[in-house]
Structure formats: structure tokens, C-alpha cells
Amino acid sequence: MRHRNWRHWFRVFHRDIGYVAVALILAYGISGLAVNHIEDWNPSYKFAEKSVDVGPLTGTLGEMEATVVAKLGLDRARVRGHFQETEHDLRVFLDEGQEVHVDIRTGKGIEKTLARRTVLFEVNALHLNNLKGVWTYVADAFAVALIILAITGMTMMKGDRGLLGRGKYFVGAGLLVPVGFIIYMYS
DSSP states (O other), rough: OOOOOHHHHHHHHHHHHHHHHHHHHHHHHHHHHTTTTTEEEEESSSEEEEEEOOOOOSSOHEEEEHHHHHHTTGGGGGGGEEEEOOSSSEEEGGGGGGGEEEEEETTEEEEEEEEOTTTTTHHHHHHOOOOTHHHHHHHHHHHHHHHHHHHHHHSSSOGGSSSSIIHHHHHHHHHHHHHHHHHHOOO
């Protein structure tokens, strides 16, 4: 049997681990881009408003809330409370920050709803480890795979194209980015 050097095995590991990790790399990358801009938008949910008309409301606050829930076909379990903001404005609070705001005199108003963003909700749940349990071990294995990919990718080439050649400049440039930000944060 022919002797193979460690660089050969690093190429094999790098290639095969890379193939296995590609879906998670894409998921974490997409999610990372999304959650990096959380101040500008909600990466997991989208908010929408629609006009509603439940007709004029009468009775106690509880009765008016019940009328709004019934006429809009809302699930009673989603209702978190109500509040008469002014003499003519009723707000019915629903789960997850959703609400219905109606004019008591006319019954016209706005229903604010929340819906999951397709794909982004799921990849953000994975990235942020909202699933906990077994997923924590999958995420840990992925982190180890990324470490292996970094080490094998950095060291599998030799000569002037390897780490001791031009590679050291690329690794140094990559290292300057986090080190520079850390220095900036603490200075």
C-alpha cells in the first residue's frame, strides 16, 4: 500500500466534511445576514395590517371584546386582554404582539397580524438554537466541523501557495478583522 501524507488526508477530510456541512453553512449564513439587521426588521416574522368592520359595539368592555372576537372569527385562546384607549377606541390584544384596534361607534378598525417568514423563521430557529435539546449537539458538531474545515483548509497546501507561503498573509488579514474590532470595542 502506498504511503499517503497528512496533506492528502486533510484534503479528503476538508472535501467530505465540507459536503456534509454545506446545507448548514448556507442556513447559518442566510440567518446570520438576517439577524445582523434585526434593528431594521424582524427576520423571523412579518407584520401586516388589514381593515376590519365588526359593526358598532355596545355593552361592557368584556362584551365588546367578545363581539370583536366572534365577528372576526378569532381563537379565544389567542386573546390576552383589552383596553379602552379613549371613549371611542377599543384595543383587543392577541398573542405575540398582535391586536385589533376598532372605533366603538362604527366598528371599523385595523387588525395587526404577524406571520412567520418562510424559510427565514426556520433557519433563524436553527441558528439561534431555539430548538434546544438534541439540536444543541448538532450545532456543536457543526461548530467542530467548521473548526476542522478552517484548520484543514489552511494547512493542506504546501509551498508558496500554502500557509507558510502566501497563505500566512491571508490568514493574517482574516485575523486582523476580529482583532481590530475587539481593540476598537475596548479602546
